[in-house]
Amino acid sequence: MIDLRSDTVTRPTAAMKQAMFDADVGDDVWGEDPTVNRLEAMIADLLGKEAAVFACSGTQSNQIGVRVNCQPGDELLIHSTGHIGVFEGGGPAVLSGVTVRQLNGPKGMLSVDLLKDQPRVDDQHYCRTRLVCLENTTNIAGGYVYSLSQLQDVSEWARRTGLRMHLDGARFFNATVAAGYSPEDVADCFDTISICFSKGLGCPMGSVIVGTAADMRMARRVRKMLGGGLRQSGIVAAAAIYALENHVDRLQVDHDNAQTLARGLAEIDGIKASAEETESNLVFFEIDPSLGTAVQFAAAMKEKGVRVGPMGGQRVRAVTHLDVSADDITTALRAVRDCMACGFSDQQLTGSGPYSK
Structure with a gap:
């Protein structure tokens, strides 16, 4: 995962x-x-x-x-x-x-x-x-x-x-x-x-x-x-x-991976993301509301082996870190493309945590 x-x-x-x-x-x-x-x-x-x-x-x-x-x-x-x-x-x-x-x-x-x-x-x-x-x-x-x-x-x-x-x-x-x-x-x-x-x-x-x-x-x-x-x-x-x-200097690796992720997300139809707005290791993006909510998207991504953080409504957070490699970013982007192509509106509308819907 x-x-x-x-x-x-x-x-x-x-x-x-x-x-x-x-x-x-x-x-x-x-x-x-x-x-x-x-x-x-x-x-x-x-x-x-x-x-x-x-x-x-x-x-x-x-x-x-x-x-x-x-x-x-x-x-x-x-x-x-x-x-x-x-x-x-x-x-x-x-x-x-x-x-x-x-x-x-x-x-x-x-x-x-x-x-x-x-x-x-x-x-x-x-x-x-x-x-x-x-x-x-x-x-x-x-x-x-x-x-x-x-x-x-x-x-x-x-x-x-x-x-x-x-x-x-x-x-x-x-x-x-x-x-x-x-x-x-x-x-x-x-x-x-x-x-x-x-x-x-x-x-x-x-x-x-x-x-x-x-x-x-x-x-x-x-x-x-x-x-x-x-x-x-x-x-x-x-x-x-x-x-x-x-581990301090290597944080730049996380920032580079975040840039790669943000650029990849920006190229996927139905997603609004920006590498220019990604300044550290936190990547925020929005899902087209016609496709479903952030909670539903996160549930579909989990089924594909990738966990992301729904932030309420259409907003999603993805955080790069020590346990995430460049290859993991490639895999995550592939999972996003699959989710966007297959749809996820059949997923539950509520999740868990502070942004559960």
Whole structure:
């Protein structure tokens, strides 16, 4: 089965498994796991920040970031498609007492023009606008990549305005590889940065939040409250170290495969796709409504040995990653052609997950 639903389906390579097996471990809650300590120092140095805290997942590190940057009664500003506001179970409200204000802009991105009139007046009637959350790459908005100047413009405005900045870097290294900027230059625009290891980097789990030493002391406390204080977590930290040393540069392969897929899809009747709009490893395309829905298309593709992600209505997402080869892309395109030729309107109209119809 070729699985293009998400890069979260990646599996550890044999070499990564060996690194995990060989990991030197201790009690991380007590600060005594040498492999976790090495990972945290390594990622903090890479991003030019003072400290980092290992977390269980990207959702956990994002929610730690919200709590570190905000107080109950504050609000954060985020794009309406941002993961923190859409796919984290209402975490800011439940865990931090923080209101999420969602804004609309092209490509899932926030700009100074969009943000400049949003901070609320300092008045007892209003919640305090405190945090701006960006996502790079964007996710369901299309896998787009901010330019460094875009990030710097928003960061400079936020600092002048007295707001803090958090980056949801679920695909942080996809962005740096695609745009060619340094991790440190990106990190300089933010107070806190969340980076996920279990997507394109191929780890079985894990994330990290990065920032100042003071913020990371608070982050460690919040992690404990959220149940994220693991013990001998060097086993999974070793996978992250291996990924940072071996899997970052190869993300370009995933981007190249995404381009091949997007170009191939654009040539198939009944599909609207664009290689020019594919900036990273996320390929979005639309199915002609006369042929059926995205859910029906995904069901038909599964029968042909390829899994894709229906995103509601006619929209489909296909994600290239470590476990997808160039030959797999060829096979997937063949399956798409077969589906479009044979039709799929006889498939069930409902599926499972957040986009089940």
